[in-house]
Amino acid sequence: MSDDLKKMRPIWFFVGMMLLTIGIIVMLSGVYYLFFPSDAHTVLAHLHPSLWWGFIIFLAGIIFLVSNRNVMVD
Amino acid sequence: MTTIQLGFADWLVIGLYFVFVLGIGLYLKKYTRNENDFFLAGRKNSAWVAGLAFLSANLGALELLGMTGNTFQYGMYVAHFYWIGAIPAMLFLGVYMMPFYYSSRIKSVPGYLKLRFDEKTRVLNAAAFGVMTLLVSGINLYAMALVLHTFLGWNWDFSMWVSAATVAAYVTLSGLMSAIFTEIIQFFLIWFGLFLVSILGVIEIGSIHEVFSRIPPAYGTLWSTSANPADNGMLVTWGGVVLGLGFVLSFGYWTTDFLVVQRAFSAKNLRSARLTPILASFFKMAVPFIVVVAGLVALILSQDKQSGFALLQEGGQVKYDSALPLLIARYYPPGLIGLGVTALLAGFMAGQAGNISAFNTVWTYDIYQSVINKKASEAHLLRMGRVATIAGILISLVTAYWAKSFPSIMDYMQAIFSWVNAPLFATMLLGMFVKWITPNGAFWGLLAGMGSSFTLFLAVKFEWVERNLITLSSVSSDMAANFWRAWWAWLICFAVTIVISLFTERKSDAELTGLVKGLTPEVKEGDVPIYLKPGFIACISLIILVALNIYFW
Numbered sequence: 001m002s003d004d005l006k007k008m009r010p011i012w013f014f015v016g017m018m019l020l021t022i023g024i025i026v027m028l029s030g031v032y033y034l035f036f037p038s039d040a041h042t043v044l045a046h047l048h049p050s051l052w053w054g055f056i057i058f059l060a061g062i063i064f065l066v067s068n069r070n071v072m073v074d
Numbered sequence: 075m076t077t078i079q080l081g082f083a084d085w086l087v088i089g090l091y092f093v094f095v096l097g098i099g100l101y102l103k104k105y106t107r108n109e110n111d112f113f114l115a116g117r118k119n120s121a122w123v124a125g126l127a128f129l130s131a132n133l134g135a136l137e138l139l140g141m142t143g144n145t146f147q148y149g150m151y152v153a154h155f156y157w158i159g160a161i162p163a164m165l166f167l168g169v170y171m172m173p174f175y176y177s178s179r180i181k182s183v184p185g186y187l188k189l190r191f192d193e194k195t196r197v198l199n200a201a202a203f204g205v206m207t208l209l210v211s212g213i214n215l216y217a218m219a220l221v222l223h224t225f226l227g228w229n230w231d232f233s234m235w236v237s238a239a240t241v242a243a244y245v246t247l248s249g250l251m252s253a254i255f256t257e258i259i260q261f262f263l264i265w266f267g268l269f270l271v272s273i274l275g276v277i278e279i280g281s282i283h284e285v286f287s288r289i290p291p292a293y294g295t296l297w298s299t300s301a302n303p304a305d306n307g308m309l310v311t312w313g314g315v316v317l318g319l320g321f322v323l324s325f326g327y328w329t330t331d332f333l334v335v336q337r338a339f340s341a342k343n344l345r346s347a348r349l350t351p352i353l354a355s356f357f358k359m360a361v362p363f364i365v366v367v368a369g370l371v372a373l374i375l376s377q378d379k380q381s382g383f384a385l386l387q388e389g390g391q392v393k394y395d396s397a398l399p400l401l402i403a404r405y406y407p408p409g410l411i412g413l414g415v416t417a418l419l420a421g422f423m424a425g426q427a428g429n430i431s432a433f434n435t436v437w438t439y440d441i442y443q444s445v446i447n448k449k450a451s452e453a454h455l456l457r458m459g460r461v462a463t464i465a466g467i468l469i470s471l472v473t474a475y476w477a478k479s480f481p482s483i484m485d486y487m488q489a490i491f492s493w494v495n496a497p498l499f500a501t502m503l504l505g506m507f508v509k510w511i512t513p514n515g516a517f518w519g520l521l522a523g524m525g526s527s528f529t530l531f532l533a534v535k536f537e538w539v540e541r542n543l544i545t546l547s548s549v550s551s552d553m554a555a556n557f558w559r560a561w562w563a564w565l566i567c568f569a570v571t572i573v574i575s576l577f578t579e580r581k582s583d584a585e586l587t588g589l590v591k592g593l594t595p596e597v598k599e600g601d602v603p604i605y606l607k608p609g610f611i612a613c614i615s616l617i618i619l620v621a622l623n624i625y626f627w
Contacts, residue, residue: 008105011123011258018094018259019266022087022413029083029409040079042407044274050409057266074118 007072016064023058026050077227078403084412091416092240094259095423099244099252109456112249113181113435115340123254124346125353128337130257131428133264135421136217138365143394145369146376146385148307148553149293150626152369153362157296158320160358161619163328164351165612171329172338173597174506176347178588181339183332184440190505190589191581192513193444198520200440202494203332204433208466209490211429212473218422219474224386225399226415234474237419241427242467245434246460250340253424253431257337260417260424261357267417268364271398274405275371285367288374296626303547303554310554311547318557322564326495330502333432344597348608355615359622365398372397375404426470434462492560493531497523497567504571509583509590515575523567530559 030050037045080088106112119127145152180186184203188196215234222228244252279285292299292306299305300312328334328351341347375383383404386396402414438458443450450458501520504511533539534555545558587593599607 008102011255014094014098014255015259015262018090019262021090022266022416025083025086025090026409026413029081030407032083033407033409038081038408040408043404044278045407047274047277049270049274049405050407053266053270053410060262060266 007074010068010071010073012064013068013071016061016066016068018061019057020061020065023054023056023061025054027054027058030054078225078399078411078415080226080411080415081408083409084415087409087412088416088419091263091420095244095252095256096240098255098259099247102248102252102255106248106251109452109459111251112456112459113438114336115249115251115254117340118342119254119340119346121341121346121349121353123258124337124341124350126261126357127254127257127340128334128350129354129357130261130264130424131334131337133261133361133421134214134425134428135221135418136214136425138264138268138418138421139217139221139395139398141365142369142372142398143396145366146373146394146397149289149370149373150296150366151306151308151310153296153366153622153626154315154319156358156362157619157622158315159324160328161355161615162320163324164355164358165615166325167329167335167338168348168350168352168608169612171502171506172348172351173344174589174591174594175335176339176341176344177594181439182436183330183335184436186589187501187505187516188440188444190586191516195501195513195517195520196440197445198517199494199498200436200444202524203436204441206490206494207333207429207433207436208469209473211426211433211466211470213477214422214425214429215470215474216477218419219478221395221399221418221422224396225403230478234471237423237426238467238471241423241430242464245427245430246463249459249463250336250431250435253427254337254340256420256427257424260420263413263417263420264364267413267420268368268398268402270410271401271405271414272364272367272371275368275375275401278405279371279374282367285370285374288377289370293370293373294626296623298627308553309551310545310557314545314554314557314561318554318559318561322496322499322560323492323557325503326497326499326560326564327491330498331495332436333428336432336435345599345602345608348597349611352608352612352615355612356618359615359618368398368401372401430463430466430470433466434459437462437466492556492563493524493527496527496560496563500564500567501571504568504575505590507591509586509592510575510580511571512575512578512580514578515571515573518574519567519569519571522570523563526566527559527563530562534559 027050030048033050034048110116141152141155175186178186178189180189184196184200187199215238218237219230219233222233223230244256276282276285279288286294297312300310300315303309303311338347338350341350372383372385375381376385383400385400386393402411406414438455442458443455497520500523501516505516530544534541534544541555544562545554583593604610
């Protein structure tokens with residue numbers, strides 16, 4: 001059996017990919033609504049939660065992705 | 075109410091989640107080569123992977139919505155479900171019970187009953203568990219469609235069929251491994267998708283101190299109002315909390331329910347299997363920071379007329395489960411709304427996948443191979459596992475439509491748990507720790523426990539007996555009745571098992587080696603440093619549990 005069928009990416013790699021992608025989408029939507037405010041007025045909108053929460057998700061994604069980029073498990 | 079409108083970024087996040095879970099199912103298919111891979115994820119997971127999956131299998135969206143609503147109704151008492159109602163049982167499983175489960179190399183909890191007792195006890199438990207998982211899976215599907223329809227205006231049939239088809243696809247492709255992967259993804263989505271609700275809620279109120287100062291005093295305590303049931307919102311005494319929830323319901327669920335225990339069986343060695351529930355206990359203790367804080371925030375906002383916040387009502391009845399989705403709508407701008415909805419979707423779908431992966435294993439090994447086709451080959455069992463997955467999903471859909479036309483089915487949920495799990499815990503406890511318990515004692519005890527739990531439920535529901543007779547107090551709630559019914563079912567199973575065991579034939583010591591305390595070699599940890607030993611880590615978890623209970627006394 002070839003090695004690539006024995007070894008696989010760990011779950012943490014996929015968690016990293018997903019968080020990174022979602023973080024970017026949420027952060028970009030925050031940037032967009034910073035310049036073009038949404039009609040849907042939410043409470044505490046002035047704190048721009050999409051921006052900083054999206055960044056935190058993005059950061060978590062980067063950490064998972066970088067620390068598992070070369071890891072293969074049985 | 076007007077439904078929540080989703081923007082482009084929201085749809086992108088939701089679409090991405092579906093692409094990810096289907097992609098993971100496809101990626102893992104080539105690593106699913108035999109029945110061991112499909113049903114037990116190859117027994118190669120680390121304690122962290124198995125531990126997070128162990129927790130996430132229980133952390134469904136139905137629970138998140140329900141517990142946030144319960145906090146609105148009962149206050150801090152809901153934290154009992156996450157602390158005394160979970161942690162001692164999880165630690166007991168890791169420290170004392172896992173060596174018997176894991177070392178016997180069984181593939182399911184009914185499989186242990188076969189080795190320790192006999193075939194009939196195994197089939198009885200397998201059949202009850204199979205019915206319970208499919209009912210729960212279907213009700214989960216119905217609840218998901220209800221939430222998506224109410225808050226987003228999505229079509230019932232579309233919501234149910236798309237999510238069911240997605241779960242069917244990835245569980246059929248790679249079995250337990252893909253269920254575990256999606257459960258871990260769900261864990262992160264829930265924390266990143268829903269914890270922000272609590273953070274923004276506390277910011278709006280002012281501070282966490284302000285939150286506790288604005289709720290009724292009895293809503294912010296755990297034990298100081300438990301002497302008199304009339305003093306706390308849940309109308310339950312400390313006896314009901316400790317015996318019913320903390321002992322029977324909690325131990326019955328966390329130590330015997332194959333849905334969660336299956337995740338520990340997937341660990342790569344005994345030490346990892348023991349650490350699985352112990353590591354999960356730390357994350358379990360943290361869940362109230364989402365549900366309890368959000369529930370208290372919703373309570374304060376609803377009392378403040380100027381906030382404009384009110385729970386949904388239907389026919390004059392307050393819909394407590396609407397608290398969390400309404401807070402998401404209140405705080406989350408476009409983009410984040412998609413993440414919040416995805417977290418709920420992931421919770422519903424992973425909950426369904428967890429039930430289906432447990433069902434396909436129990437059906438294949440404990441009913442099909444045990445009763446219908448004893449000579450089935452490995453390849454045949456693997457095919458049967460995949461067929462059982464599809465069949466299980468279809469039956470769940472039927473149950474979901476049944477629940478839609480008969481909404482009071484939700485009332486039976488708690489009854490189902492105390493019917494199956496509470497007596498089973500008595501059987502397991504006696505089976506693992508008392509060697510003279512006999513196969514006939516276990517079978518009749520289990521049957522008596524299950525029958526009495528169900529009968530007590532019907533007796534209270536249809537007012538054949540006074541509820542107060544069961545709860546031993548003049549004031550009580552449905553929740554208190556659930557706790558006490560579980561306790562009586564456990565006690566009946568415990569007593570009947572012992573009495574019948576005194577008069578029936580027991581198994582020899584040789585047959586019970588490795589299955590019962592006293593006939594199983596003690597677990598040696600070898601050269602592992604003390605801070606990595608399951609017992610030591612369990613002690614830390616226990617200390618945190620005690621500290622939390624004292625702080626919120």
